Amino acid sequence: MSRSEQFMIENPFERVGATDHANDPIVRPTISFWSDVRRRLIANRVAMFGLICIILILILAIIVPELSSYSYMDQNLSNTNAAPSRDHFFGTDSLGRDLWVRVWVGARVSLAVGIFGSIIPSVIGIVIGGISGYFGGFIDTIIMRAVDIIICIPSMIYVILIMLVFGSGPIPLIIAFALTGWMGAARDVRGLILQLKEREFVLASKLLGASHLSLIFKHLVPNTLGIVVVGMTMSVPGAIFQEAYLSFIGLGISPPIPSWGQLANLGTAVFRIYPYQLLIPALLISITMLSFNLFGDGLRDALDPKLRS
Amino acid sequence: MKETLLEVKQFKFSFDTYAGEVQAVRNISFHVKEGETLAIVGESGSGKSVAVQNVMKLIPSPPGRIIQGQIIYQGEDITHYTDRQMEQLRGKELSMIFQDPMTSLNPTMKIGDQIIEGIRNHEPIPRADAVKKAIKLLTEVGIPDPKDSLSRYPHTFSGGMRQRVMIAIALACNPKILIADEPTTALDVTTQTQILELMNDLKEKHGTSIVMITHDLGVVAKMADRIAVMYAGKIVETGTVEEIFYQPKHPYTWGLLQSIPKVSSKRMGKLETIPGTPPDLIAPPKGCGFASRCKFCMNICKEVEPESVSISASQSAKCWLLDERAPRVEREHEEVKKYS
Amino acid sequence: MAEPILEVIDLQKEFIGSRKKRIRAVNNVSFTINEGETLGVVGESGCGKTTVGRTIVRLYDADGGKVLYRGLDIHKADRRTTRKLAKQIQMVFQDPYSSLDPRKTVLSILEEGLKIHKLFRTKKERIERVYQLLELVGLNREHANRFPHEFSGGQRQRIGIARALSVNPELIVCDEAISALDVSIQAQIINLLIDLQDRLKLTYLFIAHDIHMVRYISDHIAVMYLGTLVEKASTEQLFKNPLHPYTRGLLEAIPVPDPKHEQQQSTLKGEAKPLTIEHEGCRFYNRCPFAKEICRDSMPALKAHDSGQTVACHMVHSENW
Numbered sequence: 005m006s007r008s009e010q011f012m013i014e015n016p017f018e019r020v021g022a023t024d025h026a027n028d029p030i031v032r033p034t035i036s037f038w039s040d041v042r043r044r045l046i047a048n049r050v051a052m053f054g055l056i057c058i059i060l061i062l063i064l065a066i067i068v069p070e071l072s073s074y075s076y077m078d079q080n081l082s083n084t085n086a087a088p089s090r091d092h093f094f095g096t097d098s099l100g101r102d103l104w105v106r107v108w109v110g111a112r113v114s115l116a117v118g119i120f121g122s123i124i125p126s127v128i129g130i131v132i133g134g135i136s137g138y139f140g141g142f143i144d145t146i147i148m149r150a151v152d153i154i155i156c157i158p159s160m161i162y163v164i165l166i167m168l169v170f171g172s173g174p175i176p177l178i179i180a181f182a183l184t185g186w187m188g189a190a191r192d193v194r195g196l197i198l199q200l201k202e203r204e205f206v207l208a209s210k211l212l213g214a215s216h217l218s219l220i221f222k223h224l225v226p227n228t229l230g231i232v233v234v235g236m237t238m239s240v241p242g243a244i245f246q247e248a249y250l251s252f253i254g255l256g257i258s259p260p261i262p263s264w265g266q267l268a269n270l271g272t273a274v275f276r277i278y279p280y281q282l283l284i285p286a287l288l289i290s291i292t293m294l295s296f297n298l299f300g301d302g303l304r305d306a307l308d309p310k311l312r313s
Numbered sequence: 314m315k316e317t318l319l320e321v322k323q324f325k326f327s328f329d330t331y332a333g334e335v336q337a338v339r340n341i342s343f344h345v346k347e348g349e350t351l352a353i354v355g356e357s358g359s360g361k362s363v364a365v366q367n368v369m370k371l372i373p374s375p376p377g378r379i380i381q382g383q384i385i386y387q388g389e390d391i392t393h394y395t396d397r398q399m400e401q402l403r404g405k406e407l408s409m410i411f412q413d414p415m416t417s418l419n420p421t422m423k424i425g426d427q428i429i430e431g432i433r434n435h436e437p438i439p440r441a442d443a444v445k446k447a448i449k450l451l452t453e454v455g456i457p458d459p460k461d462s463l464s465r466y467p468h469t470f471s472g473g474m475r476q477r478v479m480i481a482i483a484l485a486c487n488p489k490i491l492i493a494d495e496p497t498t499a500l501d502v503t504t505q506t507q508i509l510e511l512m513n514d515l516k517e518k519h520g521t522s523i524v525m526i527t528h529d530l531g532v533v534a535k536m537a538d539r540i541a542v543m544y545a546g547k548i549v550e551t552g553t554v555e556e557i558f559y560q561p562k563h564p565y566t567w568g569l570l571q572s573i574p575k576v577s578s579k580r581m582g583k584l585e586t587i588p589g590t591p592p593d594l595i596a597p598p599k600g601c602g603f604a605s606r607c608k609f610c611m612n613i614c615k616e617v618e619p620e621s622v623s624i625s626a627s628q629s630a631k632c633w634l635l636d637e638r639a640p641r642v643e644r645e646h647e648e649v650k651k652y653s
Numbered sequence: 654m655a656e657p658i659l660e661v662i663d664l665q666k667e668f669i670g671s672r673k674k675r676i677r678a679v680n681n682v683s684f685t686i687n688e689g690e691t692l693g694v695v696g697e698s699g700c701g702k703t704t705v706g707r708t709i710v711r712l713y714d715a716d717g718g719k720v721l722y723r724g725l726d727i728h729k730a731d732r733r734t735t736r737k738l739a740k741q742i743q744m745v746f747q748d749p750y751s752s753l754d755p756r757k758t759v760l761s762i763l764e765e766g767l768k769i770h771k772l773f774r775t776k777k778e779r780i781e782r783v784y785q786l787l788e789l790v791g792l793n794r795e796h797a798n799r800f801p802h803e804f805s806g807g808q809r810q811r812i813g814i815a816r817a818l819s820v821n822p823e824l825i826v827c828d829e830a831i832s833a834l835d836v837s838i839q840a841q842i843i844n845l846l847i848d849l850q851d852r853l854k855l856t857y858l859f860i861a862h863d864i865h866m867v868r869y870i871s872d873h874i875a876v877m878y879l880g881t882l883v884e885k886a887s888t889e890q891l892f893k894n895p896l897h898p899y900t901r902g903l904l905e906a907i908p909v910p911d912p913k914h915e916q917q918q919s920t921l922k923g924e925a926k927p928l929t930i931e932h933e934g935c936r937f938y939n940r941c942p943f944a945k946e947i948c949r950d951s952m953p954a955l956k957a958h959d960s961g962q963t964v965a966c967h968m969v970h971s972e973n974w
Contacts, residue, residue: 013612013613013616013617014612015612016611016612016613016616016617016638017611017612017613017633017636017638017639017640018611018612019609019610019611019640020610020611020612020615021607021608021609021610022588022589022605022606022607022608022610023589023604023605023606023610035332035800035803036756036758036800037755037756037800040331043331044331203751203752204746204747204748204751204752205751205752205753205754207712207744207746208744208746208752208813208816208817209754209765210712211710211711211712211739211742211743211744212739212743212765212766212769212770212816212819212820213736213739213740213766213769213770214765214769215769218769223754226756227754227755227756356835356836356837356838357806357835358805471924471926472698472924473924474924501697501698501862501924501925502697502862502863502903502906502907503697503902503903503906503921503924504697504924505906505908506906506908506921507922509908528835528836529836529908530836530910531907531908531909531910532908533910534908534909534910534911534912534914535908535909535912537912554912555912555913558910558911558912568837569836569837570910572836572837572839572840573836573865573910574840574863574865574866574868574869584840584843584844584869585840586837586840586841586844587837587840587841588841590805590807590808590838591805
């Protein structure tokens, strides 16, 4: 600023005193925790690529089966194992069913199992872990020892047992995942709550007379959500893969409902002659898992308080 | 005339954040001479730590960014030194101790090994000699049973002892400058006194220059030869310790001196304060950074930044009150006279 | 003579330290605070001052002794009384960064107490009260929709004070409420607290390690060392004539903000180390320049001294002091 400009000021040396400080403006824009996370997530290209892939797959899974003239069980024995063409983008299978439609109906099943199969156990884990960490002492010991024991037994054993009892299908699969998948989330949440419950803002609410439930679910759990959401996102590919694997070995989803694992299973039978019947579902499984992992990674970075500035 | 060891010239440093550029250091210059203690005083967020951490190149880039200026150590421009070049300087020429000794000591390493590692990084001497030197250092900083202490882990020491260990490590290679970033803030008062006394003794003995970052004027009075007062990323006043304590010229320095509780004051009741909060350096004010909190603020203060005005060979301040056209303002001298 | 609002009688609290050693964090501490007054509790880290504060607000249970609030034993109160006590005794915390929930706006932080105790019927009334609280502590209503991380340390501490005030308490325990702030901001907060005390007739228990800051706000000061109360006196008396060797050391150790002041070499050597429950003598024994045999063998009791303050030291009470 040049010296001459000072003469533009009226009475430059008149004393005006300090400003009223109750009205100190805050220069930075208001930004809530989650909008800050969103901002950083959007800035992360790799994570956004993952998210776009996930959204694209979801949209296709929703609209393709509705718009297509074929249904996933329409057989056409005169046109079996057709190669991909204008009529059948992904060709047809050994019963002449349109694979394009079957793949996207399968996507519905696989994604539903993947997403609900990780959200439901996480929610169970949050509740159990939250209670365990908050109350501590005897309750905590019992819950955590129980978790230790349950976690020792390979989850595949339960899943298979549950599938045998409830029959196969998407709902029994999600139940099976819910019963076997909550322990990890419970442990994470408990650990976080143990740290958080000594924080002064929690003590302050306690002193104001907040009840146990409101302390756990209004103050503690929301502050663990970030990490839990990352865990959830990262466990989606696991659930999708587990579904695919179970369906592939004949448990899980049973015909005629398709799922990616199912389709891959059927594809192996004719792999040598019609490799695309296996490769297409396999590729979709891989892309989806990769997308969820990339997105989850980005989410974790966006939530990391150390990177905050 | 003592040689100038370190000189920081017209230095500007910013952090890039989502909301924009935070101008943490806005054009500061200072120097450190051989064997003297320079205290940089200021509130949190004034940029005092950023200023010295830059000398040691401790701020990652991004988010940090040098906008302009030079850091000159013994005639050599080290502003854009690489990590490898800095390694030669760190520990050997320039050393640093921090507020929390626990975070700067490796918790899984015996303190003896940490000291010896520091020595051998710069001096290729046999391990046995390094051990001897480590024992000597620990004795010097007042650790009881220095020989046994070598094989102890940091967590077995108390806060004050840990800071002594940190000082021993920092002094291992006889650095010319010791940078102390709030070295006693985390310690109890009685321990603080001991550490400050130790630092003063070591300075006398080795002739090490000290750059001390602190917000505690009591500590400054005990340690410093010269003081630089920082506010909102700028050095608003600099001078010898006597000049700053007895003839301060900047209203912010006045405010700082007044807001410390007085030991011998008979008057009880309200403390003098500086109202308000420092400006957010994401949008630094156009004029003087202190204008909105200053009792003596004039129209011009809000619009035009004051130039540095020399008061004596060693003292200068940036304030429009020093302009001849400004009304004379007599600072309430009551507090300071008591001491002199 | 003002009524005592809080009486702490022989308070004890133990923690289990490393290797299952029992550490007595608070050892037979007794004091009284009168209505409308401020008691400052000073001491270095590990002296138990924070534990005392937290026991008084019922974050901890006492292992022995009583805390009486207007004659009522707060650790034996039933549920309904406890709820009522929550409105009467509040706390301001040390760390302005961790004491506010980062996910909540200032409005919802300040509204919480009002909701819990159903102090207002409508949301509109509650918001009005929050605005009023913000103005009371020197902030303004625009700040209500902001998040804690947008404020400076001093402003956050004001929000913490507003939260404590939201339920109209009578007693506020300030646990190192200014320690984490810059000097000029510390002075602002002290002035705010004094101002609020005058306007709202508050009683403070003011815990801090900086004895000079405490003096500005306290009517009486209690000095603690390793879990015990070593000296208790009116503020004036304590600064005029500190009796306990530890109090003297503490006062001497504070660096004087005057370069010409010739400071004595520190009289206190070493550092305070936590002692196990078996320790019998005076806790200050190993650092005390005046210690004699009796100090090692028996713990001195807190007794009134001729000069008007109470002090726990064998030497001070002996003939040839």
